Every structure is written in C-alpha cells, then in structure tokens.
Amino acid sequence: MSDETTRPDSIGTPRGAMSRRTFVRYVGIAGFLAACQPVAQPGPGPAATGPAVKEVLIGGVHPLTGGSAFDGTTTDQGARVAVDEINDGGGIRSLGGAKIRYESADTQSKVDVGVAETERLIRQGVTALIGYQSAVVLAMTQVAEREKVPFVISLAVADEILGRGFKYAFRTGGSATIAATQTIQYLKEVSKAKNVDVKRLAILHNDNLFAVGIGKLLEEIGKKEGYEIATKIQYPLAATDLTNEVQRIRSASPDVIFVSSFYADGLLAARTIANLKVDAKAVWGSLNGGFSQPKFAQELGKSAEFIMDNNWATNERSDAGKRLAAAVAKKFPNDPYNFNHLYGYACIKVLAGGLERAKSADRDKLRDALAQNSLAFPESSQKGPIEFDATGQNKNAVTSLLQIQNGKVVTVWPQDSAATQPTFPIPPWSQRS
Amino acid sequence: MDPTVLAQGLVSGLLIGGVYALVAAGLALIFGVMRVINFAQGSLLMVGMYISYWLRQLWGIDPYLSIPIVAVALFALGYVAQRAVIDPARDAPEHNQLLLTLGLSLILQNTALALWGASFRSVSLPYTDATLSIGLVAIGLTKVAAFVAAVAMIAALYLLLTRTDLGREMRAAAEDRVGALVIGIDVRRVHAVAFGIGSACAGVAGALILPFLHVSPNVGEVFVISAFIVVVLGGMGSVVGALVGGIVVGVAGSLGAALLPAQAGSLNEIVLFVLFVGILLVRPSGLFGTRPV
Numbered sequence: 001m002s003d004e005t006t007r008p009d010s011i012g013t014p015r016g017a018m019s020r021r022t023f024v025r026y027v028g029i030a031g032f033l034a035a036c037q038p039v040a041q042p043g044p045g046p047a048a049t050g051p052a053v054k055e056v057l058i059g060g061v062h063p064l065t066g067g068s069a070f071d072g073t074t075t076d077q078g079a080r081v082a083v084d085e086i087n088d089g090g091g092i093r094s095l096g097g098a099k100i101r102y103e104s105a106d107t108q109s110k111v112d113v114g115v116a117e118t119e120r121l122i123r124q125g126v127t128a129l130i131g132y133q134s135a136v137v138l139a140m141t142q143v144a145e146r147e148k149v150p151f152v153i154s155l156a157v158a159d160e161i162l163g164r165g166f167k168y169a170f171r172t173g174g175s176a177t178i179a180a181t182q183t184i185q186y187l188k189e190v191s192k193a194k195n196v197d198v199k200r201l202a203i204l205h206n207d208n209l210f211a212v213g214i215g216k217l218l219e220e221i222g223k224k225e226g227y228e229i230a231t232k233i234q235y236p237l238a239a240t241d242l243t244n245e246v247q248r249i250r251s252a253s254p255d256v257i258f259v260s261s262f263y264a265d266g267l268l269a270a271r272t273i274a275n276l277k278v279d280a281k282a283v284w285g286s287l288n289g290g291f292s293q294p295k296f297a298q299e300l301g302k303s304a305e306f307i308m309d310n311n312w313a314t315n316e317r318s319d320a321g322k323r324l325a326a327a328v329a330k331k332f333p334n335d336p337y338n339f340n341h342l343y344g345y346a347c348i349k350v351l352a353g354g355l356e357r358a359k360s361a362d363r364d365k366l367r368d369a370l371a372q373n374s375l376a377f378p379e380s381s382q383k384g385p386i387e388f389d390a391t392g393q394n395k396n397a398v399t400s401l402l403q404i405q406n407g408k409v410v411t412v413w414p415q416d417s418a419a420t421q422p423t424f425p426i427p428p429w430s431q432r433s
Numbered sequence: 434m435d436p437t438v439l440a441q442g443l444v445s446g447l448l449i450g451g452v453y454a455l456v457a458a459g460l461a462l463i464f465g466v467m468r469v470i471n472f473a474q475g476s477l478l479m480v481g482m483y484i485s486y487w488l489r490q491l492w493g494i495d496p497y498l499s500i501p502i503v504a505v506a507l508f509a510l511g512y513v514a515q516r517a518v519i520d521p522a523r524d525a526p527e528h529n530q531l532l533l534t535l536g537l538s539l540i541l542q543n544t545a546l547a548l549w550g551a552s553f554r555s556v557s558l559p560y561t562d563a564t565l566s567i568g569l570v571a572i573g574l575t576k577v578a579a580f581v582a583a584v585a586m587i588a589a590l591y592l593l594l595t596r597t598d599l600g601r602e603m604r605a606a607a608e609d610r611v612g613a614l615v616i617g618i619d620v621r622r623v624h625a626v627a628f629g630i631g632s633a634c635a636g637v638a639g640a641l642i643l644p645f646l647h648v649s650p651n652v653g654e655v656f657v658i659s660a661f662i663v664v665v666l667g668g669m670g671s672v673v674g675a676l677v678g679g680i681v682v683g684v685a686g687s688l689g690a691a692l693l694p695a696q697a698g699s700l701n702e703i704v705l706f707v708l709f710v711g712i713l714l715v716r717p718s719g720l721f722g723t724r725p726v
Binding site for chain 1: 435437438441442445449470527528531550553557562564566569570571573642646647649655665687690691
C-alpha cells in the first residue's frame with residue numbers, strides 16, 4: 001500500500017478479485033442472457049370442425065396488459081358485447097343456432113407472447129381469430145396464414161400487414177395509408193373553410209412500426225399536397241423525457257404539429273407541449289393512441305383542450321351508434337366507451353356474418369364467405385358497408401376529425417357527421433386561462 | 434443551431450443525470466465492497482417505485498414523504514437478500530455471484546408482473562406540471578427535486594464512507610477481507626449492510642422519478658444499463674466517480690436527442706456508447722479510477 005494512494009471515497013481494492021475487464025465482460029454476458037427471450041414452439045393446428053356444430057370457438061388476442069393495455073382491453077370488451085348480442089339473439093341461424101364461445105388471450109403488448117398465444121388458441125381449435133396492435137398482428141397473422149385460420153383485425157393499421165398477399169387476414173378498420181391521406185385531406189379542407197394559411201408541418205412520432213409508418217406517410221402525402229415539412233422527429237417508445245424533442249419542434253416554428261403515438265408517450269408529448277407552451281395552429285394526431293380517448297382528456301385536464309385527432313369514430317348521430325355505446329357502458333361501466341369498442345364489436349359481427357353465409361364452421365369455407373361478405377356498419381361514421389377488397393381491407397373505412405372541446409372528445413369533421421365546428425386555429429397558450 | 438435547444442438539452446441531461454448517478458452509486462458501493470456486480474439494481478429501483486406508488490394510491494402519502502419508508506424497506510430487502518442469497522456464494526466464482534443477482538432481478542420483475550400486471554401506472558399529483566421557465570427553456574420542478582435529492586443522498590453516502598466507523602469498516606473490508614477479519618470487523622455484516630445501502634440508493638431513485646415517470650415491471654431496464662456505463666465511466670467503486678459519470682451520461686444522451694439529425698431519434702444512445710468506448714480507450718480505469726488495469 002506504499003505509493004498506491006487510494007481516494008478517500010474509493011472502496012475498490014488494489015488486490016480486488018475482479019478486474020474491470022472482467023466486470024465489463026460479465027456485464028456483457030449478463031446483458032446477453034437478459035436479452036434472450038423464450039422462443040415459442042410451433043405446434044400442429046387441428047381444425048376442430050364436425051358435422052353438428054353446437055358451438056363456434058373464436059379466439060381474441062389483444063394486449064390486455066403492457067403499453068397498449070387500454071386499447072386492447074376495450075377492443076376485447078367490444079368483442080364480448082357483440083358475442084352476447086349474437087348469442088342472446090339466437091346464435092348463428094344457418095348453423096342451427098350454434099352459439100359463439102369467445103376465448104380471450106393477452107399478448108402483453110409483446111410480439112413473442114402474441115405469437116405463442118395465437119399458436120395456443122389454434123391448437124385449442126378456434127375457428128377464427130380476432131386481434132389488435134400492428135407490430136404484434138404482423139407476426140400473429142403470419143401464424144394464422146400458415147395454419148389457414150381466418151384472422152379478423154380490428155385497428156392494427158400498418159400497411160405491411162395486408163401488403164403480403166395473405167388470404168386469411170381481413171381488416172375491419174382502415175389502413176395507415178387511408179388514415180394519413182385523410183389527415184392531410186381534412187387539414188386542407190378545414191384550413192380552407194376557416195380561411196387559415198397553413199404551410200409548415202412538424203411530425204413527431206415514436207419508433208414503433210405503426211407510428212413510423214404513419215410518420216412517413218404524412219411526410220410523403222404532405223409534400224405531395226404542397227406542404228413544407230419543417231421537421232420530422234422520431235423518439236424511442238420507452239422515452240422518459242420529450243423536452244428536447246419538443247424544443248426542436250418549437251425551433252422549427254411549424255404551423256401544425258402532427259403527433260403519432262400510443263397512449264403513454266402521447267400523454268408525455270402533449271404534456272411537454274403544454275409545459276413548454278409551444279404555440280401552433282393545431283396539435284393534430286393521426287390515429288393517435290391517446291388524443292381522442294376520453295380518458296386522455298380527463299388525465300391531462302386543461303392542457304388537453306383543443307387537441308385534434310384523425311381517428312376512427314362512432315357515428316354519434318346514428319341510433320345504432322348510440323345503442324352500442326349504451327350496451328358497452330352497461331356491461332363495462334369502468335372503462336369509457338371509445339372507438340376500440342366499436343371495432344372489436346365489428347370484428348365479431350363480421351365473423352358472425354361470415355358464419356351465416358358459410359353455413360359451416362370450417363375455416364376454409366368461412367374464409368371464402370368473409371371475402372364475399374357485406375355487413376352494414378351504421379354504428380360507425382363510414383358510409384358504405386364493411387366489404388373486403390382483394391387484400392382483405394375494408395374498402396369503405398374512413399376516419400373522422402375529433403377534437404377535445406370543454407374536456408369532451410367531439411367529432412368536428414367531415415361536416416356531414418360533425419357534432420360541432422372545429423376550433424382552428426387553436427388559441428395561443430398566453431390567451432388561455 | 435438554436436441556442437434554446439442546446440440549453441434545454443444541457444439542463445434536461447444534467448437533471449436526469451443526477452438520478453443515473455444515484456442508481457450507479459449504489460452499484461459502485463456494492464461492487465467496491467463485495468466485488469459483486471449487482472444486476473438487480475434496476476429491479477430494486479422498480480420495487481422502490483411501486484412501494485412509493487402504492488403508498489400514494491392506498492394512503493395518499495406524497496412520493497417525497499415516502500422516501501424514508503422506501504429507503505428503510507429497500508435496505509431491509511437488500512440486507513436480507515444478501516444474507517439469504519449472495520452470502521452463501523461468497524467464495525464461489527464471480528460469474529456464479531453475477532448469475533445470482535441476475536436471478537434475483539428476474540424474481541423481482543416477475544413477482545411485480547404477477548402482482549400488478551405489465552400496465553403502465555402513474556400517480557397524479559397537484560404539482561406534476563409545475564414548471565420553471567427561463568426564457569424558452571422549461572424545467573420541470575419534479576426533475577429539479579429529483580436531482581437535488583439524488584445529489585444530497587450521494588453526498589451523505591460519501592460522508593458515511595469517509596467520516597464514520599461503519600464507512601471505515603466498509604473500506605477496510607473492501608481492501609482486505611482477511612485483514613479486516615483479523616482486526617475484528619464482522620465482514621459478513623458489513624457486506625450485508627453495504628448491499629442494503631446500495632439497494633436503498635436504487636429504491637430512493639425510484640421514489641424520486643415516480644412523480645414524472647410511469648412505473649411498470651420493466652422500468653428498471655433503462656436505468657440499469659445506464660448505471661453500468663456510469664460505473665465503468667466513473668471508475669469502479671468510486672462514489673464521486675458515479676456522480677460525475679451519471680451527469681456525463683445524462684448530458685450525453687440528452688444532447689444526442691437535441692442535436693443529432695432529426696430523423697435519427699432513436700440513435701441517441703450512439704453518442705453515449707461512443708463516449709463510453711472513447712473514455713475506456715483514453716483512460717481505461719475510468720475518470721476517477723485509482724489505477725490502470
């Protein structure tokens with residue numbers, strides 16, 4: 001210990017059993033071990049179909065926990081409401097009143113868990129599956145396609161999902177392209193109607209498959225429609241702080257800030273915009289996971305006021321829409337009714353329609369029936385029925401523009417289904433109480 | 434280059450760096466005294482967050498007032514875990530000890546998953562949005578509080594190590610276990626106390642970030658990786674090194690988010706790891722290391 005001066009706070013020993021090199025090596029090994037994930041075992045998929053069908057088993061694979069828990073849980077609730085409605089109304093008539101049995105599984109918002117659960121449900125002999133969340137559905141539909149099981153998607157919008165020529169995947173909701181195109185279209189229409197000059201757009205999105213896709217589409221379509229992209233910023237989904245990202249947006253001085261995010265990071269983004277008092281003519285989501293949720297408006301309070309979002313919406317003027325909202329509120333009073341309920345409901349209704357037409361619980365016959373099916377969808381703001389094109393996409397899917405006004409999410413565009421006028425441009429922070 | 438963006442990057446990075454430093458100081462203490470790499474440090478932070486969260490949800494206790502409770506609870510958890518799990522393996526090869534802490538981490542994470550699910554939870558507090566504005570730079574007061582409290586706790590740890598009998602015992606046990614035993618130090622107790630204090634550092638860091646961050650069973654992962662970088666950067670087993678290293682890591686990550694090309698968003702970490710490799714090349718013993726290895 002002669003000339004080795006140890007700092008007073010230093011608690012390492014010169015004769016230490018482990019060198020820093022060993023430390024670094026072990027940290028590396030442990031990191032690798034921690035990153036290793038169990039791999040799901042592919043299993044055989046027996047098709048459980050017999051001549052006399054008493055019951056049709058349908059599986060739902062949704063994120064009931066994890067980052068997308070709220071969306072997944074409410075989609076699942078919507079599906080359950082539809083199952084009850086069909087069973088109470090006499091089941092599937094063409095199958096002698098066979099009841100639907102709905103089995104729900106949790107993807108935990110993770111791809112590997114979703115794939116494992118999909119395989120488990122297929123082994124249990126489900127006739128068809130429904131599911132949600134882009135990154136996970138992308139993998140789950142791959143399994144369903146391999147096993148030839150019809151898979152009806154609610155609001156997993158990534159273009160890639162139906163871009164692979166799959167035969168067994170159908171989507172009742174819209175695609176990212178439909179949503180982004182209508183986002184720019186509504187911006188154009190609203191700014192024209194309100195006589196507001198909009199040139200520069202900022203795009204903020206997380207690094208998940210879904211949000212990256214929307215961000216890219218908004219940039220492409222925005223440019224094509226003559227807008228200037230002031231800045232486009234991507235942040236990690238697990239970000240703990242967005243202050244730097246939002247400051248960069250302010251310094252680019254955009255007219256409109258587009259945000260594509262999930263719930264938790266959307267809340268963080270909106271809160272940061274409010275705390276930094278960044279002024280723009282609109283803060284506008286495109287299929288945002290939070291911006292048009294009643295829960296979001298509640299949690300963020302005054303800072304949520306005037307936030308807009310292009311999203312799927314219930315037709316608040318139709319009796320069917322009101323009836324569905326009431327049925328959901330009665331069965332699940334703890335979670336506010338939202339568009340996830342609507343599309344979870346639609347998935348089951350589409351499958352029920354397919355089963356009626358197929359007159360069989362055979363997976364292949366059901367698939368063929370779904371491809372030709374046409375289901376009226378008066379609960380939503382879309383005009384025509386749900387009908388699938390060659391890729392399995394609902395051709396009539398449309399978004400509405402929603403805005404938080406007085407703490408409530410209301411439809412403000414297109415005009416014919418709007419409950420009220422959009423507030424555009426939104427008032428600057430200095431003029432808010 | 435917009436000066437506001439630069440200033441915001443520096444301030445945000447400095448503040449979160451304090452939290453990184455506190456987590457890393459606990460890691461450095463455990464490593465310094467016991468030569469054990471504690472891979473459970475991030476999970477202990479997560480446990481601290483959940484304790485603080487439930488104290489708030491069930492009894493309305495403010496997260497800042499929950500700090501003493503969290504500290505005591507995590508100290509006890511660390512102390513018991515060391516005695517029950519790590520101590521029996523004290524003469525085993527190092528990689529066995531490392532795997533033990535990794536196992537401990539997995540147990541804690543999966544217990545939290547089983548008890549509370551994977552959902553994000555957050556507390557709503559009257560001061561969540563309290564913000565201090567200097568020009569266009571905005572500073573969340575909860576982040577300032579986290580920084581100040583973290584630095585205060587690191588200072589207390591420093592004083593404990595340098596000015597108290599317990600601290601001297603720890604340093605003695607660290608330098609020469611047999612020698613410490615010969616002069617009558619209860620080395621096993623010292624090890625357990627060090628593990629307890631290291632765990633308490635992580636738990637307190639958890640309570641400090643709860644006011645501005647969602648909690649989930651995996652929340653510790655972000656912090657544990659940065660803590661390892663901080664420890665190697667600052668010099669192993671050095672508490673002051675952990676403080677400086679924490680701030681360097683915080684500022685580097687934040688400036689990455691502020692200055693890298695806008696499309697590169699998720700590449701912030703590149704800045705961090707380039708810095709990390711650079712320092713290892715130039716000063717292999719870390720900024721505050723006492724000898725080259």
